[in-house]
Amino acid sequence: MKVVNVKEKLASFSEHWDPRIAGTLNGQMVKLAKIKGDFIWHSHENEDELFWVIKGTLHLDFRDKSVSLKEGEFIIVPKGVEHRPWTADGEEVHIMLFEPASTINTGEIEGHELTRSELKEV
């Protein structure tokens, strides 16, 4: 058992769109990520996904609307719902993800250059 300082963990890596594993519990993972620019449209067939903003503003497009989340806000994207995360104006945004350990970042879009299927611990 260890105490995890989220901002210290985020300061320990710099890659964008490359989530790191910060904790595992009940078959779920806590992941930390730095993101910047546009991600791709995708969905997760079997996994709900929680986005929690640690720093900056996260934009999420859905097929029927868009939302923006500030620091201290979260949203749960249900399985099967297409979404596209992005950040505006070159802003680097820090987020925490809660999701099943099986979740792949690009969902059903396998083998994309942004796909990260083997995550590092942080």
Place this chain on the structure above:
Amino acid sequence: MKVVNVKEKLASFSEHWDPRIAGTLNGQMVKLAKIKGDFIWHSHENEDELFWVIKGTLHLDFRDKSVSLKEGEFIIVPKGVEHRPWTADGEEVHIMLFEPASTINTGEIEGHELTRSELKEV
């Protein structure tokens, strides 16, 4: 799908040791709680439990050590591990919990005056 502002949700209730449901995903729940003073020793037979500090300092006693968590820090308490959360000097501390929907706050200590088995949504 809705954007949840954690601090606004915490401002909407005042009871201590009475977790509120802020989100549900993959059979897990995101809970928000205000705590103050001493909780009881307990463990969760089948559920790992994540404590994330939103405001203040959370103290957690284990049988072999104690830890303190500040804002922006979290810890995962594995199933079966006895723990006792408390806060010092009358401080009200705000926390987020991530755990299976089945988790009862007092664990194996059923029917205690602090037991909350029917949680409200926030």
